[in-house]
Amino acid sequence: PQVILLLQPPQVLELQASFGLASEDTKKEVRQSQDLKKSGISRKNDIDLKEIVFVIQSQSNSFHAKRAEQLKKSILKQAADLTQELPSVLLLHQLAKQEGAWTILPLLPHFSVTYSRNSSWIFFCEEETRMQIPKLLETLRRYDSSKEWFLGKALHDEESTIIHHYAFSENPTVFKYPDFAAGWALSIPLVNKLTKRLKSESLKSDFTIDLKHEIALYIWDKGGGPPLTPVPEFCTNGVDSSCATTFHSFLPLCRQPVKKKDIFVAVKTCKKFHGDRIFFLTFLGHCGKTFAILERFLNRSQDKTAWLVIVDDDTLISISRLQHLLSCYDSSEPVFLGERYGYGLGTGGYSYVTGGGGMVFSREAIRRLLASKCRCYSNDAPDDMVLGMCFSGLGIPVTHSPLFHQARPVDYPKDYLSHQVPISFHKHWNIDPVKVYFTWLAPSEEDKAGQETQKGFREEL
Numbered sequence: 001p002q003v004i005l006l007l008q009p010p011q012v013l014e015l016q017a018s019f020g021l022a023s024e025d026t027k028k029e030v031r032q033s034q035d036l037k038k039s040g041i042s043r044k045n046d047i048d049l050k051e052i053v054f055v056i057q058s059q060s061n062s063f064h065a066k067r068a069e070q071l072k073k074s075i076l077k078q079a080a081d082l083t084q085e086l087p088s089v090l091l092l093h094q095l096a097k098q099e100g101a102w103t104i105l106p107l108l109p110h111f112s113v114t115y116s117r118n119s120s121w122i123f124f125c126e127e128e129t130r131m132q133i134p135k136l137l138e139t140l141r142r143y144d145s146s147k148e149w150f151l152g153k154a155l156h157d158e159e160s161t162i163i164h165h166y167a168f169s170e171n172p173t174v175f176k177y178p179d180f181a182a183g184w185a186l187s188i189p190l191v192n193k194l195t196k197r198l199k200s201e202s203l204k205s206d207f208t209i210d211l212k213h214e215i216a217l218y219i220w221d222k223g224g225g226p227p228l229t230p231v232p233e234f235c236t237n238g239v240d241s242s243c244a245t246t247f248h249s250f251l252p253l254c255r256q257p258v259k260k261k262d263i264f265v266a267v268k269t270c271k272k273f274h275g276d277r278i279f280f281l282t283f284l285g286h287c288g289k290t291f292a293i294l295e296r297f298l299n300r301s302q303d304k305t306a307w308l309v310i311v312d313d314d315t316l317i318s319i320s321r322l323q324h325l326l327s328c329y330d331s332s333e334p335v336f337l338g339e340r341y342g343y344g345l346g347t348g349g350y351s352y353v354t355g356g357g358g359m360v361f362s363r364e365a366i367r368r369l370l371a372s373k374c375r376c377y378s379n380d381a382p383d384d385m386v387l388g389m390c391f392s393g394l395g396i397p398v399t400h401s402p403l404f405h406q407a408r409p410v411d412y413p414k415d416y417l418s419h420q421v422p423i424s425f426h427k428h429w430n431i432d433p434v435k436v437y438f439t440w441l442a443p444s445e446e447d448k449a450g451q452e453t454q455k456g457f458r459e460e461l
Contacts, residue, residue: 049079049087049137051120051145053111057102057180058091058127061335061399063254063328065093067127078133088115099392100345102400103208104215105198112195116188120145125183128248135244139233140185148190150219152178153415154230155212161411163210167217176227177216181247181419182234186219190226194219203346209354209406236419251403251421257323262306262331266293268355269313285379287386298366306331308361316433317358317424318441325403325423326360335362336391340400343385351397352388356426357404359384368394409440 054075058068072089079086092101100106104124111122121140125131143149157164157172168175178184186194208214219225238246268289284292290310297308307326311317329335337360338353345351353359374390376383388398403423405412408431422440 048085049083049133050085050118052087052137052140053115053119053122054087054089055095055122055124056089056091056127057104057124058093059102059399060093060397062330062333063252064127064399065091068093071125071127071129075131075133078131082134088119099348099350100208100342102340102351103211103342103345105194105203105218106346108191109195109198112188112192116192119188121185121187122191123183123185124180125245126181126247129181129183129245130238130248131183131245132243135233135242136183139231139244143187143229145187146189147187148193148226149185149187149229150178150190150216150226151186151229151231151234152184153182153234153236154228155179155413155416157413159410161407163407163411164213165209167213175216175220176230177213178228179234179236179416180212181249182236183245184234190219193225197221205346206344208342208345236415247419249419249421251321251324252328253324254328256327257320258307258326260319260323262304263319263322263326264297264301264305264308265319266297266308266310267313267315268310285376285381287376287381287383288379290383290387291376294361294366294370297361298363298370306363308363308366309358310355310361311358311424312356312426314428314433315356315358315424315426316437316441318422318443320443321403321421321423321441322360325401329362329399331362332364333362334365334368334391334394334396335360335399336365336387336396337361337399337401337404339402339404339406340398341384341388341406343388350388350392352384352391353398353404354406355382355384356406358424359387365391365396368396409436 054072056068056071058064068091072091075089076086092104092107095101095107095110098106115122123136123140140151143151154176155178156174156176157168160166160169160172203218205214216228220227232240233242233244235243235245236247236249293310294308297305309317309322329337336353339357340351341354342351343349369387369390372390372394374386374393376386391398401423403420405422405425408425408427408429409417409422410431417440425436425440
């Protein structure tokens with residue numbers, strides 16, 4: 001790839017708190033559903049699917065929307081084998097056009113009004129979550145749905161971390177939050193309670209950084225609400241036969257990997273790191289240099305260069321994995337890809353791709369951006385937030401990938417990273433960046449083996 005090196009200043013927030021689907025997949029899941037039905041899980045045992053509302057945390061990008069639709073079909077296919085009354089299966093990106101719908105909480109009043117009379121649970125899952133519907137129903141039946149329940153696979157921090165504002169610094173392991181990949185559930189009484197709270201007081205947080213942690217904090221409400229109840233049947237590894245859910249974990253590959261010549265890489269730096277990180281310097285402000293990169297890419301790179309990637313000089317990234325991931329996206333569409341954050345989403349703000357983990361742009365996205373009048377309000381403005389604001393105004397949504405990471409591996413739970421094939425990490429602070437690269441990002445035999453398992457996935461798409 002082509003490389004251009006530029007400058008960037010550091011930025012940190014601190015806060016403390018305390019605490020008192022594939023066709024083959026469908027066939028497999030249906031076989032499992034039929035086996036469970038034969039063993040006694042059937043209509044006569046009060047399985048009532050219509051009392052569960054499934055919400056797939058989908059995205060509007062064509063690749064992600066298609067994956068979500070496939071999961072929806074899988075759920076309904078399994079449900080058809082068990083009951084005549086099918087459950088509601090909702091795609092998150094279709095529920096509301098508001099910018100912050102992906103943060104879930106703004107949609108709770110809609111769920112309360114629409115489903116509280118005839119439903120017992122709202123079950124959330126990601127587009128690659130896989131589930132055995134009879135086993136899921138059996139699991140939920142253990143909990144009294146007339147009470148307030150917050151269910152999920154529990155994650156916890158192993159040390160206090162910047163992405164959670166150093167919360168629970170005295171004992172980070174004490175606070176549990178859900179791994180969205182395994183699915184998570186709210187009982188309707190809890191949804192109704194949260195709805196009343198949302199109507200009486202607006203969401204206070206300016207930034208949305210790690211949604212799963214922030215939702216758990218909001219629900220817990222400093223002891224005023226329920227903590228997360230860990231559910232062992234909500235899984236991500238799929239090894240245990242008792243699992244009601246698992247996670248389809250792989251690096252997406254939809255066609256041949258994107259060629260390196262079709263990726264233009266720009267690395268931002270600043271003067272104090274000129275000696276030990278890179279050896280090139282320019283004199284532009286933080287946001288100004290990013291727009292200079294965008295202009296150079298559009299006007300001076302070859303027309304066939306489909307993708308632009310902007311990273312920091314302390315970003316660790318696997319280009320080979322990025323080549324695989326980008327095979328699932330269409331560069332003729334306006335794609336703005338990376339780890340999604342939010343600013344002021346409770347009060348009409350916008351989503352943005354956080355810069356440290358890497359920002360990926362299709363040529364079409366850049367063309368539309370530069371054709372608009374949206375620019376930096378100052379050269380030193382935070383470029384990732386300005387870009388988010390611009391793309392939001394253009395109606396181009398952020399496409400989120402959890403494979404990009406704004407922080408170091410030690411800042412994430414081991415269980416969370418265990419079902420990922422990460423593409424990037426960020427920051428060299430208190431780590432050996434070379435060791436981190438070879439541990440987490442360097443091409444491996446596992447990557448090659450994983451490519452063999454993706455043949456069915458490519459055929460499906």
